[in-house]
Amino acid sequence: MRDLGLAPPSVTPMTGGLADSVFETAVVNPTLPMLARRPDPSSTVWEEVTAVELRDEVADLAKGLVASGISPGHRVAIMARTRYEWTVLSYALWTVGAEVVPIYPTASRDQVEWILRDAECVGVVVEDEQAVMTVGSVCGSLPRLRHVWQLDAGGLAQLAERGEFVPFTTVESLRRIVLPDSTSVVAYTSGTTGHPLGCALSHRNLATPCDTLLAGWGHKVVPPGGQASVLAFLPFSHVYGLLLQTLCIRGGMMMGHEPDLREEALSAALRSFRPTYFCAVPSIFEKIYKNALRVAQQAGRGALFERAADTARDFAAALERQRLGGGPGPGFDLRLQHALYERTVYRKFRNALGGRVMLGTSGGSSFNRELSLFYEGVGIYVNDGYGLTETSGGVTAQPLGREMSGTVGQALPGVDIRVADDGEILVRGASVFQGYVNDDASTRAALRGGWLATGDLGRLDSDGYLTITGRKKDVIVTSSGKSVSPALLEQRLRMHPLVHQAVVVGDNLPCVGALITLDPDFLAYWRDSLAVRSDSRIREAREENALREEVARAVAAANSAVSRPESIRVFRVLAAPFDVASGLLTPSMKLRRDAIVRHYALQIDAMYQARSRAPREQLSDEFAHWDDTDNVFG
The missing domain is CATH 2.30.38.10 (Luciferase; Domain 3)
Structure with missing residues (x-):
């Protein structure tokens, strides 16, 4: 084995919990813009929320949590997209010593039930009525679940109102007993195989990489005479999103939220928010x-x-x-x-x-x-x-x-x-x-x-x-004993404009193969540009032949990065992309390889059988990895 590490930088040792950042910044720099939000999703105007305003919102929610019986060590799930309320609520929970359990809003009923039961959650925050129905359908198996708050029904306002009689000193007392090694988050893995596992992360776990990055790299995102800003759109249900949120709050970066990941919405938010x-x-x-x-x-x-x-x-x-x-x-x-x-x-x-x-x-x-x-x-x-x-x-x-x-x-x-x-x-x-x-x-x-x-x-x-x-666990071993890691091939395939997703297969099979889905936007443009030069009577045939050659070029380009025994020798274009709803992607958009191989077992078998029937001279042609019966349009 080889061992490598660098000496720690001069970072102030952590003495409390993550919520301390909110309260301390409000004292040191009360007018610093910490968050930005829009009156409605279509607005291009971002309203700044100062450090003291954020502290007050967090404290009001924390008082509501206390009034609702949420105590240190209790676990509360947040099942919502990346939105303003997620940040305020998570810091309120950390203020009273509770633990946050993120759940993807796209999670299935069974996944929601598993996480809420495994984590023994006493409460859950959801976005809309549909999510309330999902949680309601599993409540019978969750004896510890006492609270369901709905964001779109004013759940947080009701929570803050409930805590009006709780003294601020009570919240401060709870915050001050939170230790760096107290658990802050129970983050469930994507679960590409079997049930997801709940990773217990302490306040120190989350703060340490953030403080290190801020000390060494933070100045690289600060414009001259200005403040660093980040548009958060990655799911806070994933540790990457949580890391980014923590980085912003601890580093004094202004953070906006974009819950809608559709291309048009994200593009508009980037242009109006203008992150650094x-x-x-x-x-x-x-x-x-x-x-x-x-x-x-x-x-x-x-x-x-x-x-x-x-x-x-x-x-x-x-x-x-x-x-x-x-x-x-x-x-x-x-x-x-x-x-x-x-x-x-x-x-x-x-x-x-x-x-x-x-x-x-x-x-x-x-x-x-x-x-x-x-x-x-x-x-x-x-x-x-x-x-x-x-x-x-x-x-x-x-x-x-x-x-x-x-x-x-x-x-x-x-x-x-x-x-x-x-x-x-x-x-x-x-x-x-x-x-x-x-x-x-x-x-x-x-x-x-x-x-x-x-x-x-x-x-x-x-x-x-x-x-x-x-x-x-993704390494493929062909029937000839060749070990192949699919990551590089898949990465290079996706670089072609037409390729949306790629899954390399070949375990216990004669050679490496690939299942490919096409980018719908680029495919539409590609078809239009090709049709301009085509006679309408033969357009479909010409499109199919041209698409065969174009995807074959993408495969040939990917193969140039590996040895011949590791290269893709057969492939098939699929009619539909892999998605979360079909169970072929995790909520964090990772491939469920085993599920994909099972789902497309017939297509994989046909792909290899076609290769075994192909003439030997045809197999040497870099553009001849496609069986004649394959239909690239579905």
Whole structure:
């Protein structure tokens, strides 16, 4: 094994709970804007909420919780999208020493019942009547559940009104007895296999990576003479969203909320809120890039955009070589080209994110190196970090001035990383969780001598940069004994504008295969552009043939990153995308691989049978991985 960690920075030791940030900021800087909210979802006007106003809202809700019998150690679930009330309520719960149990609002009835029962919740906050009905349908099996508050029915206002008679001193007394190692959150894993597990995270667990990041990187998102701002749209039901919320409150960044993840709503919110710091998952960064390419192509400027994208990547790669001591930086011609595209392409791209983003962060899964270089080249460096629920989201980050795209950076100060002999990443540090609730066996399996076995595979180079290569349980072993990690192939497939999702298969099968879904927006544009050049009588046949070749090119491009035994030899385009409703994605949008393989078992069998019937000379053609009977339109 190899071991690597850095000395902790000078961060003030934590003495209380997460809610202290709200109350202390209200005393030190009462007029500092902490949150921003809109009168209604369609509004482009954001009303600032100062530190003292936030403190008062949190205190009023905390008094209501006390009046409702919520005590230290009680668990209350929040089943809502990323909205203003989520933040105020979570800090009110932490003020009285209660524990927050996040639940995805899209969770099924069975998932809701499991989490509420496993966590022994005494209360749950939901958004709407539909969620009330879901909770109501399982109440009979939840003897400890006493409260259901509905946000859209004025539940929080009623809660605050109920606590009017409770003295503020009572709230202060409860807040002051919350210790750093008290449990703050019980965050349930996505549950890609079996029931989700409840990860107990302490106040210190969540605060430690935030304080470390703020001490080392916080200044990178503060505009001159201004305040850092973040538009939160990632689910607070996921540890990445929780980490971002904690980062904002502890770091004095102004935070807005966007609960609607539809492209139009998110785009409008970005333009009106104009954040300085943009946090998302790789699929969001991919979608923004593809949308920009599609818009450019529709305007007849597709070739210009692609040349600008190539220049951005070349420029960023030259900068990377320079900062890592491997080159002189961009040459004169490259700098000239880059300056030209800055005026014609890059500025417009940044304006789509509000025009003020200084830094981005990607998390949730690995970020493609080519995409990382593109974003850096257009003026937004995206810090690709690594973490998981059991580490409160924070394990690595890119070192300032030594950033390396294609890796997730180095261990955060105070974190130790090891790579076991089988490639599994092991982590130790103050952000590692307390254990799984009600499951000592799983806790013992995950925590080995103080080291967390992450289940992720990776490698550390001699300078301590960590590269994630996949999930241990996702490794495919073909019938010939070849081990293949699907992450890289899937990531490269998704870089093609037409590809929306990709799942690599091949366990106990003769070769590697892939199931592919298409991006509906880009597919519609692609069809329209193709139809312009087609006779209506033969359009459908021409579209199908052209689409076969285009997807085959995407597969060939993905295969260029791996050896021939690891390459995709067969694939099939599916008629519908994987989604949460079908049970093929987790609420955090991760692939349920086992469920996908079971669901598409017949298509997978047909895909391999077609290959076995194909002539040997056909199999050598890079565009001949498609059986003639496949219908790319469904």
